[in-house]
Amino acid sequence: MPEPFLSIQHVRKSFGATTVVQDFNLDVEAGEFISFLGPSGCGKTTVLRMVAGFEEPSGGRIVIGGKDVTGLKPNQRNIGMVFQAYALFPNLTVAQNIGFGLKVAGVARAEIDSRVAEMLDIIKLPASEFGARYPYQLSGGQQQRIALARALAPRPKVLLLDEPLSALDAKVRVSLREEIRSIQKKLGITTIFVTHDQEEALSISDRIVVMYGGKAEQVGTAFEIYNRPATRFVAGFVGTLNVLEGRLGNAGKVQVGSGEIVLREEPADVRSGDIVSLALRPEAIALGRRAGDDAVLAGEIADVHFLGSVIRVRVRAGDSIVSLDTFNNPATPPPRIGDKVEISFSSGDVMLLN
Amino acid sequence: MKINRFWSWLFFGVGALYFVLPLISTAEFSLKMRRGAYTPDAYWTVLADPRFQQTFTYSVLMALATIAFGVLLVVPTAYWVRLKLPRWRPVLEFITLLPLIIPPIVIVFGYIRLYNTSSWLPLTGSAMGTNLLLMFGYVILSLPYMYRAVDTGLRAIDVATLTEAAQSLGAGWVTILTRVILPNVAVAVLSGAFITFAIVIGEFVMAALLNRPSFGPYMQLLGANRAYEPAALAVIAFAITWGCMALIQFVSKFAPRAPGAQH
Ligand SMILES: Nc1ncnc2c1ncn2[C@@H]1O[C@H](COP(=O)(O)OP(=O)(O)OP(=O)(O)O)[C@@H](O)[C@H]1O
Ligand SMILES: [Mg+2]
Numbered sequence: 001m002p003e004p005f006l007s008i009q010h011v012r013k014s015f016g017a018t019t020v021v022q023d024f025n026l027d028v029e030a031g032e033f034i035s036f037l038g039p040s041g042c043g044k045t046t047v048l049r050m051v052a053g054f055e056e057p058s059g060g061r062i063v064i065g066g067k068d069v070t071g072l073k074p075n076q077r078n079i080g081m082v083f084q085a086y087a088l089f090p091n092l093t094v095a096q097n098i099g100f101g102l103k104v105a106g107v108a109r110a111e112i113d114s115r116v117a118e119m120l121d122i123i124k125l126p127a128s129e130f131g132a133r134y135p136y137q138l139s140g141g142q143q144q145r146i147a148l149a150r151a152l153a154p155r156p157k158v159l160l161l162d163e164p165l166s167a168l169d170a171k172v173r174v175s176l177r178e179e180i181r182s183i184q185k186k187l188g189i190t191t192i193f194v195t196h197d198q199e200e201a202l203s204i205s206d207r208i209v210v211m212y213g214g215k216a217e218q219v220g221t222a223f224e225i226y227n228r229p230a231t232r233f234v235a236g237f238v239g240t241l242n243v244l245e246g247r248l249g250n251a252g253k254v255q256v257g258s259g260e261i262v263l264r265e266e267p268a269d270v271r272s273g274d275i276v277s278l279a280l281r282p283e284a285i286a287l288g289r290r291a292g293d294d295a296v297l298a299g300e301i302a303d304v305h306f307l308g309s310v311i312r313v314r315v316r317a318g319d320s321i322v323s324l325d326t327f328n329n330p331a332t333p334p335p336r337i338g339d340k341v342e343i344s345f346s347s348g349d350v351m352l353l354n
Numbered sequence: 355m356k357i358n359r360f361w362s363w364l365f366f367g368v369g370a371l372y373f374v375l376p377l378i379s380t381a382e383f384s385l386k387m388r389r390g391a392y393t394p395d396a397y398w399t400v401l402a403d404p405r406f407q408q409t410f411t412y413s414v415l416m417a418l419a420t421i422a423f424g425v426l427l428v429v430p431t432a433y434w435v436r437l438k439l440p441r442w443r444p445v446l447e448f449i450t451l452l453p454l455i456i457p458p459i460v461i462v463f464g465y466i467r468l469y470n471t472s473s474w475l476p477l478t479g480s481a482m483g484t485n486l487l488l489m490f491g492y493v494i495l496s497l498p499y500m501y502r503a504v505d506t507g508l509r510a511i512d513v514a515t516l517t518e519a520a521q522s523l524g525a526g527w528v529t530i531l532t533r534v535i536l537p538n539v540a541v542a543v544l545s546g547a548f549i550t551f552a553i554v555i556g557e558f559v560m561a562a563l564l565n566r567p568s569f570g571p572y573m574q575l576l577g578a579n580r581a582y583e584p585a586a587l588a589v590i591a592f593a594i595t596w597g598c599m600a601l602i603q604f605v606s607k608f609a610p611r612a613p614g615a616q617h
Contacts, residue, residue: 054518074521081522087515091537100533101523147519154523 003066005030005190006051006158011060013046013214020046021214024060031188033181035201038211039237044194047211048160051192053077064157080151080189082161086143088135094120094146095131101154119149122183141172148180152187159184159191165200177204198238202226210234226281232353235279242285242322243353244278254278257318259297267352277353284349285324287313287335293344297322301339315343377592384585396586405572406587413561413569416485417554420492421547424500427493429543432504433535436513450501453494458559461491466563484564491560496550503549507542508535544605548598555594 004027013021021043028034036044049055051062053074061070069077088097096103098119099112107115120127123145135143144164151159161180165173181204184191195201201208202222210217210225210233218230229235246254250272252263261278270276289296299317311334315322322343328334335341387395400406435446453461465487469477477483513535520530536543558570573591577584 052518052522054521074518075524075526077522078524079522081519083515083519085512085515087512087519089516089519089534089538090511091534091540100520100525104520104524104529150519150523 004028004063005032005065006192007063008047008051009061009063011047011050011062012058013043013050013055014058019214021050021057024214024216026209026216026219028190028192030190033184033191033193033204033206035205035208036192036194036211037198037201037208037238038196038217040196042211043214044196044211045162046214048162048192048194051158052079052081052160078154078157080154080156080159082144082147082151082159082164084163084166086135086140086147086167088143088147088150090135092134093131094125094133094135094138095127097135097146098150098153100150105154115153119153122152122186123149123179140168141176144168144176145179148183152183152189157190159189160194161191162194163196164193165195165197173200180204202238210237212237229351235351235353240282240323242280242282242320242324244280244317244320244322245275246278248272248274248276256297256320257299259295259317261295261297261347261350263350263352264348279351279353280322280345280349282312282323282325285322285343285345287315287324287326287341287343289342290344293346295347295350296342296344298340298342301335301337301341304334304337306334315341317343377589380585381589384582384589387582396582397590400576400583400586400590409567409569409572412567413555416489416492416568417551419489420496420554421550423489424493424496424550425543425547428497428500428504428546429536429539430531432501432508433513433531436505436508437517446501447505450497454498458491458495458557459563461494462560462563465491478564484566488560488564488566488568491564492550492554492557495557495560496546496553499549499553500546503542503546504539507539510542511538541605545602548602552595552598556591 006026006028008024008026008028011021011024012019024043024047026034036047038044046055050057053069053072053076057070061068063069064077064079089100092100095113095116098116102112102115116131117127120130125142125145130138130142130146135146138146144167148161148164164180165177168176177200180193193201193205202225205222207219207221208225209219212231212233218225218234220228220230225234225238229238235241244256246256246261248254248267248270249260252266254261254263254276256278267276286293297317299315299322301313302316302321303314305312305314306328309328310325311328312323312325313335315324324343326334384396385392385394387393387399431446435442466478467473469475469483469487471479477487516534516538517530520534525533555569556573557568558574561568562571562574569591573584573587576587
């Protein structure tokens with residue numbers, strides 16, 4: 001990995017006696033788009049606010065572009081910030097909002113005007129129509145785009161976004177996240193994006209930091225996080241997960257209901273006779289016997305959800321309920337509740353949770 | 355339903371009469387200076403009196419100084435407490451209510467004791483020093499209204515997030531206060547300013563005890579020595595106060611709108 005542009009090193013944060021962030025480490029390359037993903041209260045905002053300088057770390061340091069910024073005030077860090085609540089200045093027009101950072105920096109009037117026009121162009125709001133409007137005359141999505149333009153106008157080193165899409169409705173949320181990503185790529189700005197929406201994180205990030213209890217549980221690409229979760233929490237939090245309980249026998253054999261699965265690797269710290277939890281993504285499981293699959297379980301259809309192109313089927317196998325997805329095929333009707341079926345998968349896709 | 359209406363109108367009417375009757379009779383009396391006819395003579399006499407002009411000008415200047423100092427004191431304080439010391443808000447609220455409980459005469463005697471000519475800070479020794487002292491007193495008197503107006507204005511905006519947004523854009527405290535906070539509470543500040551104006555114009559106790567040539571003592575002096583002019587003066591004072599109230603109503607139409615809020 002090349003020299004990181006933004007480096008968060010052993011950062012801790014306590015409020016009084018409660019530790020909210022513990023030993024947080026992250027190296028971000030220049031131009032990278034990182035998402036912080038995690039449940040409410042896991043410390044995403046707190047880490048972001050420490051990078052922005054709004055919160056002082058109880059320990060550790062933060063380096064941006066080779067310079068230690070840990071002791072710098074927020075207004076000395078040259079960081080762009082976008083808030084969930086937009087936070088546009090109500091007394092200023094759209095153009096004045098976008099130009100605020102430049103004006104504070106003492107940039108000449110003509111230069112501010114041209115930069116504001118450039119930013120309005122980037123966020124695709126025509127200056128003639130929107131420049132003179134006030135924030136209350138804009139929709140939520142428009143306000144958030146202005147807030148993005150305002151944060152980017154002074155050419156910050158790093159862009160931080162704290163759940164910028166949470167207050168918007170579903171359609172706008174999807175289109176705006178694509179837009180944020182494409183603007184970020186175009187400008188090549190190093191970005192941290194906080195969200196608790198996993199689809200958001202998985203779809204637009206270069207890498208994702210999954211956080212839990214003030215710690216980074218796993219850092220990786222969407223593919224890695226989803227397919228090779230490092231901890232039980234990550235496995236359960238990202239995507240849908242089927243968990244099968246079984247009894248471990250000899251040589252990596254696990255008895256699940258009436259069937260048997262042979263694990264690729266023998267688990268290290270469990271003994272035979274112990275109950276183990278096996279995890280499988282829905283898309284790793286096939287209805288019927290799929291060629292090449294080495295694990296087969298018998299079950300009964302418990303539930304069928306027709307979702308359009310995909311049909312989500314729930315199968316009862318032994319004591320467990322397993323979700324799996326099949327593609328809709330107009331020629332074959334979907335299975336019916338109560339049908340006796342077999343499900344198959346590759347034992348290589350099984351994740352052992354413990 | 356109908357009966358309810360009747361009673362509410364009745365109470366409203368009685369209440370209105372209670373306020374309006376003395377005012378009408380004062381106004382009527384003030385027009386009777388010349389026997390047998392209604393004329394505004396009393397008003398001309400008052401307005402032409404050089405002491406009226408002097409004291410009125412003095413009080414207007416004092417009011418403006420009080421407003422300026424009050425804004426400088428209250429806006430940053432209320433802002434800072436909202437931002438950094440939210441737990442201290444009830445304490446501050448209590449302190450700003452004290453002037454309603456402590457009579458001005460107590461405050462002014464305190465001042466005279468503390469700042470007399472033989473004290474370590476002899477403010478009462480010079481006219482300018484006494485003016486300053488009087489202005490501080492007026493700031494105290496208007497504090498309950500000014501603080502409440504500003505605090506209500508601050509409640510309407512997201513102080514913390516706006517501050518952080520401005521900080522991340524490179525702004526320091528002075529810029530934040532003057533370009534972000536003050537413009538967004540300007541209407542609240544104005545309404546506080548008009549109340550302050552009305553208070554200062556009519557104030558008597560402090561000005562009299564500090565022996566400053568202000569409008570309140572002049573009204574009292576005139577009242578003790580003349581018949582028709584005090585009535586005219588009272589009507590003028592009322593008009594000023596009501597004018598201030600009308601202005602408050604007027605400017606509050608221009609309060610900054612929170613995005614998405616319907617008016
Ligand atoms: N100023 C503060 N004082 C005390 N505790 C705080 C403070 N700020 C945050 N916390 C606590 O720190 C923890 C992490 O908060 P944080 O806001 O970082 O969570 P988050 O991951 O952003 O959650 P969400 O998704 O709900 O925004 C929470 O338990 C919160 O109660
Ligand atoms: Mg948060």
